Amino acid sequence: MVLKDQLSHIIESLSQVGFEMVLIGGSLLLLLLGLIAKRSLVSQIVYVLVLVLAMTLVPLPTDLGVWFGGALAVQELTWLFRLVFSFLGVWVVFYPTANRHPFEYYFLLLAVIAGSAFMLSAQHLLVIYLAIELTSFASYLLTNFNFEKRSFEAGIKYLIFGGTASALALYGASLIYGFTGTLLVSEMDFALVQNPALLNVGLLLFIGAMLFKVSLVPFHIWVPTTYQVAPTSAVAILSVIPKIAGFVLLHRVLLAVDVHTQYWLYVVIVAVGMATIVIGTLGALRQTNIKRMIAYGAIAHSGFLLGALLIPGETGVVAFAWYALAYGIINLVAFYMVSVLEDRQLLDVKDLAGLSRTEGYFGGLITIVMVALIGLPPTVGFTIKFYLFTALWGWYQTVVDPWIMGYLVVALMSVVFSLFFYLKVPYFIFLKESDGDVQSVTNPGQRVIATIFTLVLLWLFISPDILNNIADNIKSIAW
């Protein structure tokens, strides 16, 4: 290709990444503006404006393809999750702690969203590495933003663990490059390699970076500590957006490797998923700190999402998209409730005893959110879990693979066990008597926001039109 053609190809491609360009440009603008206008409100407004502008620039699903010489593949899922990310990202400005954060905080949140957006479409090893690192570096910094003694501790632990994982992944990427001769995931042909032992090691190390981003076993150990001490609005973003993006990326890599023909890799992935569900659920059982409990619950949810990746075809992609979207909304609502409680230093379940005397209504809303996290009706948590289990059962009947059956059993058991820890919160609020005085926790504004957030969970269960529309748009994807 001559230079002129390459340049016109790049200019043509730029129109497809308007979303990411606005996020990066907007975050730099926010950083400059923060030097002039010190008030947090200004940076919040700019943050929301950038996200809304970015949302309007998402190309339509009719306008898909491969851009930048194959480095970015814009698919239906990219379109869907770009919209979801910008939509979910806006919600954090309603959190009660939003006013306390300096402008750099919103800059870093935009960086996390931009990195995740690149992960949605990256299919070049360099772009994948850059996108993962952009998200990781911003996350390391966001962990510190309470500026307490223990937040720095969690920050350095997260950084050392993430740095080691990404260094190993880079080594894995170099081996993949050496054996396949290309950096493009779509052009790699793993069947051609004569002696694939070293290539398989590289592949495992490289996949490790994605397991780290989506907090799957054995790369999950940073999750409870980080979630416990990081600012709650940052946790709400970190537990949703990079995780969904990481799963989309992981699926693209697994599809390129053709996981259903490489049996050893298939077994590794299934075992990782089952271990994740077990460890997340058992870990949550012994927690008394609400943030740590939801963190372990989020690890278990990662295992569920991985289950959706194992199902090929239409049911798999719909199960994944629904689960990811609803999980994102439920988590944002749950962390909003936690954030309100944290504002009054009520983070241990024992502190919540007898709260129903002053905060019966708010306690009821928390109960609905916990029910949604478990996956029981009448919330959207039930819709997505039911669909995922149906899809897993259908796929089991097609292939009669004991691994899939095991996965289904582990997932169902996890739902039963999760009753015990999630319902601990409403148990303490409504049934336990407190020894001391109970103060009121919420102000009217927070009750209104919490009501709206919770109604979304119920509304998506009653009229799942939005979910069905999404399913219509994406079910043609080669999954």
Place this chain on the structure above:
Amino acid sequence: MTAIPLTYYLVVAAFLLCAGLLIVLTKKNAIMVLIGIELMLNAANLNLVAFSRNDPQLNGQVFAIFSVVLAAAEVAIALAILLNIYRKYNSSDLDDLNTLEH
């Protein structure tokens, strides 16, 4: 002049990776752990540059340049956090960071 075979580069890189991993796992000082991570990144860089000898487009060398820049950014973040840790804990020893429950 005969070219050095590719295998030699791979052996050196594998040695660097193992040495880096060993440092990360055994050293207690946070700075030493960062040095270990740096060694592992450089092992990957060496691999990338060695492999790009067979690639007329030199993709691997471009990749290595990017990863050097990213490593510098990562160390900047790590040192910023470590500075705060040293102020609060008066130590950069990772074993002293034990205020969080497990």
